[in-house]
Amino acid sequence: xxxxxxxxxxxxxxxxxxxxxxxxxxxxxxxxxxxxxxxxxxxxxxxxxxxxxxxxxxxxxxxxxxxxxxxxxxxxxxxxxxxxxxxxxxxxxxxxxxxxxxxxxxxxxxxxxxx
Ligand code: AMP
Ligand code: ZN
Numbered sequence: 450x451x452x453x454x455x456x457x458x459x460x461x462x463x464x465x466x467x468x469x470x471x472x473x474x475x476x477x478x479x480x481x482x483x484x485x486x487x488x489x490x491x492x493x494x495x496x497x498x499x500x501x502x503x504x505x506x507x508x509x510x511x512x513x514x515x516x517x518x519x520x521x522x523x524x525x526x527x528x529x530x531x532x533x534x535x536x537x538x539x540x541x542x543x544x545x546x547x548x549x550x551x552x553x554x555x556x557x558x559x560x561x562x563x564x
Contacts, residue, residue, distance in 0.1 A: 451496055456548035460494045469521060475513050477521055477553075486556025487525045487532070491518050497549040499538045518553045527555030535563070 451457055458464040460476050469489060470477040480488040491514045497503065503511070515534070522528040532555030537544040 454496055454548050455546055456490075456492050456550060457496050460492065470517055472513075472517075474510055475517050477517055480552070485533075485554040485559075487527050487554065489518075489521055489525070489553040491521075491551040491553060493549055498547050499544060499549055500536050501538055502549070514551055518551060521553060522555060525555065530555070533559045 455464065459466045459478060466481075467479040468476060469479065474494055476492050476494060478490050478492065480490055493510055493514065495510075497507070518534060519528070522532050532553060535552045535554070536550065537552075
């Protein structure tokens with residue numbers, strides 16, 4: 450594990466976060482600077498830098514991330530109105546933490562395409 454990776458540290462309980470869900474493969478935390486009434490991050494425990502590093506081998510892990518997102522959307526009460534899932538990749542994609550994560554955002558309407 451990269452010792453300086455924020456999300457590796459959160460996954461290892463070395464850095465505080467508001468955890469909503471965790472299992473052997475995935476954790477879900479509240480974003481520290483929410484951009485929507487509900488803003489949750491789905492994070493694989495294993496360090497993967499971004500979606501650029503995904504292969505077919507991560508298929509089950511991605512399924513898990515999306516399934517946990519759907520469960521949390523239901524429990525947060527945002528499933529019926531709809532929500533946004535996004536994973537930023539690299540500098541121009543807006544990625545600021547270099548550990549793969551999916552934003553789950555809801556509670557308001559979103560523009561398309563994003564700015
Ligand atoms: P991105 O910019 O797509 O890489 O997303 C990184 C997200 O992590 C941003 O929305 C940040 O607000 C969020 N973030 C940064 N530090 C923390 C932290 N300590 N706990 C929870 N979320 C964080
Ligand atoms: Zn990491």
